[in-house]
Structure formats: structure tokens, C-alpha cells
Amino acid sequence: MATGRTHRPATRSRGIPEATVARLPLYLRALTALSERSVPTVSSEELAAAAGVNSAKLRKDFSYLGSYGTRGVGYDVEYLVYQISRELGLTQDWPVVIVGIGNLGAALANYGGFASRGFRVAALIDADPALTGKPVAGIPVQHADELEKIIRDNGVSIGVISTPAGAAQQVCDRLVAAGVTSILNFAPTVLTVPDGVDVRKVDLSIELQILAFHEQRKAGEEAVGKGPLPQTAAGRDESADQGPDGDVPAVMPA
Amino acid sequence: MATGRTHRPATRSRGIPEATVARLPLYLRALTALSERSVPTVSSEELAAAAGVNSAKLRKDFSYLGSYGTRGVGYDVEYLVYQISRELGLTQDWPVVIVGIGNLGAALANYGGFASRGFRVAALIDADPALTGKPVAGIPVQHADELEKIIRDNGVSIGVISTPAGAAQQVCDRLVAAGVTSILNFAPTVLTVPDGVDVRKVDLSIELQILAFHEQRKAGEEAVGKGPLPQTAAGRDESADQGPDGDVPAVMPA
DNA sequence: ATGTCTTTGTGAACGCGTGCACAAAGATAG
């Protein structure tokens, strides 16, 4: 089953490190808030605090974009908002389709942050005929048969998958075949895509499990006292009943 | 405004690298699928393919847990499922509260993956009195006033925040004060928490912006041909109108 | 114009994560 590349940008992004790119939206958000309060300039220290990062890291990040600060003063908020927006490609319009209009899909369609920052929901798509035509967030749901046509007619290059896990790869393949080159995947599956297609995944279940790990660790350390603890935390393992669910559909209509 | 630690585990997790912990749920999912198909053993190569990672990485990851494989054969699926579940703390029950029952909160409440793997939705909480008592996913919504009591009565240590951005920090503070030590944050804000509290964030808007960046990059490279491109992609910047929304609430009820 | 003070931009060191490549371990066949 093909060891296809997964969820790592193929191209090394011409100089700007991936880690930096991932933080730019954070800076942008903080800067937008400042802009709304009509704050003219910020120091790296202040902005870093607002974005929840180290100030040295922030300065280095900005250094990849160019020298937009003034020594002794700080950064011009408006100018920086513009520069980051441009760098992220937010000065242009990005039509997006959402495939799979269950609970999660509907929530995404209603998401306010979509409309802002250049993203526009071009279409909602679902395989369930019962949903076809029904408006969600003011947009009528279209049937999956129309997928290819929708993509091409609207010049969509970004797709969001919020279908059950079982349908995700198939939907992904069709999106890619129709011309989509960036995918945001909410289904709990590993998607295989050709080179040149970016996949980012958001997986609630994984996030929770990571939290559980650290939570268990904390509980263990507390119980033992503070000394080095033996591989595993205290006792407490009840029995090995893992639920009979396996790869559950991400979020289902009912 | 205190430079509080954010979303990095304070403690260095006793030997197991964070990157490895983040992959364990992935392996677990692949293994569970194999288990359901009654596959007795897997090689690192097969499992790695299923999980979408490098086989060497997978073997190194497992080596942190101990030596659970058999050379010349591979790994025992059932045994590995158990070991990883135990390591992640999934053999015990984790009561979870969801605060903010808008579209997203409702979607999360309905999420099948919650119930599985030891996570149990102990309560749904919202500040809107109109929602109080109304069942969502079969669970009646409780009013935010009850938050502290709910946390304590159920021994909740993991909280999910799906409120608008404006309310997130306040909710977070109350959760932490009531004893929650792990938070999954869906609101588009930087949360400040005391040491010892873990925060993980899921931010749709950020993911999209990262995709947009790479998308723009691809478009630029394609247009130029293939050679080194001058800092920014081709022309195409329309004008600097950034939407007037700023920190939009994550996902709103209406 | 000169000096002081603030804040940026970055060189350099360090640590973590990744991937290669191979030796050790065990299964399996003869």
C-alpha cells in the first residue's frame, strides 16, 4: 500500500522555516488585536508575551521575513500586519470546500474565522441525499456527485475533510484528482497523497490521548512523592478492556 | 500580564520524548485496526506504513517503551495494543468536561472517539441559561455556575474549552482553580496557565493559514517556472484589506 | 553634535528529533 508522503510540505518553503510559518498566524492574531486598539508600535517583548512565545524566537522569526523593526522603538503594527498577511498569502481570496457536513462540518461552516482573513466557504458537500439543498450556515449543501464540478468551477485549491474515517481517503483522492493541493483533514485516518499535495490533520482523539499521558505522569509522580519512578506510574491498571470501537467515524450526523 | 508557561509539558516526561508520545496514538489506532482483523503480528515496516511514518522511527519509538518485539518476527499486536494503552494511561477512565456548547461543542459531545479509549464526557457546560437542561448528545447541558461543583464531584482533570475566544481565559482560570490540570483549547486565544497545567490547542484558523502559505508558495513557483524566486511570489497582491473581525469567537451558536 | 538608552537583528552553541546502516537476536529449515 504505497509508502506515500504524508502531511509534510514537499517543498522546503524557500528559506522560511516551517516552525516559523506555523507561528506567523499567532503573531498576526496578536497584531490584529493591537491594531484594533490603535496601538501604533510594539516591542518584540510585548508582542512575544501576547503571542505566548519567547521574544528572541519572535525576533528571529521576523528576521526571516526581512527587517521590519526599528531599533530602540519596536515594530510598526500596521506595517507588520500587512507584511505577515502578504507572506501568508492572506491578501488574496481562498475559496474552500468542506466535505462531510455532519456535526463537525456544520460547526466548521459556521466558524467565523473562516470568512475573515481571505478564506471563503465556496461550497458544502455531503454524500447524504437527505442533506442536499438544505442550507447550513446560509449555504445550501451540495451532493458529492457535484464535487469535481464544484472544485473546477470555483478554482478551489483548499479542501476540508470532515467525513467519517472510512470515507476520508476516497474523498481525498477525488479532491486531489479534481485539482485540490491542500487538505485539512479532521477524519481520524492517515491520508495518502501524491507529492506536491499538503495535508494537515486535526485529530481530537490524539490530542486527548497526549493529555492523558501527561496527566497520568503527573498523578504517578505525585503518588510516588518526587523521586525517580520505576518506568510506569503506580499500580492502577484495572484490566485491558479496550473499547470495541476501533476507528470510529470522526463526527457523525446521527 | 505574567509570562506564564504555555502548552509545553513542564516535566520532561521521564525519558519518553514528546515527539514519540505524540505518535503513540497513531500507532495505537493502526494496531487496533489490525487487532480487529485478528492479525496476530506485524513487522515494523508494515505498521509504520499503516501509521504513515518511517519504520526506523517507529522502532526507535517503541524502544523507549521497552523491547516488545521479537526479532525475525515482528510485534505481537495484542500485546502492543495493551502496552501502548497502558503507557498512554488509557486503561483508566478519564472523565472530561466540555465547556461551551455551541456548534463545535455539540460536535465534540457527539464525537464517537470520545467514548472510546477511556474518555467519558462527564458533563457539558455552557453559560447560556437557555441551553441549561437541554440534552446534547444525550447529556443535559449544565449551567456554568455549576462548573466548580461538577469538576470536584466527578474528579475531572481534563477540560475541553470550546467557548468564544473572549471567554476562554476566564473559563480556563476557573477550570484550573477547580482542579483541572489538562486543557484542550479550541478557542483562538493564547491561554496562560500556572506551571503543572498542560494546554494543547487546536486552531482551525492557524491550520488554514499555514496551508495558504504553502499554497501561495506552490502557485508562485509554478508561475515563475522553477528557478529561485525573489523573496515573494509573483505579483497578485490585490490590496491590504484585512477583514474587520480580529479575534473572532471560535464557533458560535448563532 | 554628542551621549545615553532602548531595542533590534544575528552569530554561535546547544539539544532534540530523524534517518541510516548494521550488529545482535531469534526463528526456521535441514
Add this chain to the structure above:
DNA sequence: CTATCTTTGTGCACGCGTTCACAAAGACAT
């Protein structure tokens, strides 16, 4: 019991990302 073959477990090297610490740059006061 010996030989062969498969697959694990890991030493090692490399590259990315983070952080420190400081020199350069500019604002501002005198």
C-alpha cells in the same frame, strides 16, 4: 546442532529549531 534468513534494537551523524548574549542601529535628551 548448524546454517541461513528475517527483523529488531540502536550507535552515530546530521540538520533543524531554540536560546543566549551581544554588537549595531537608531531614538531621544541635552
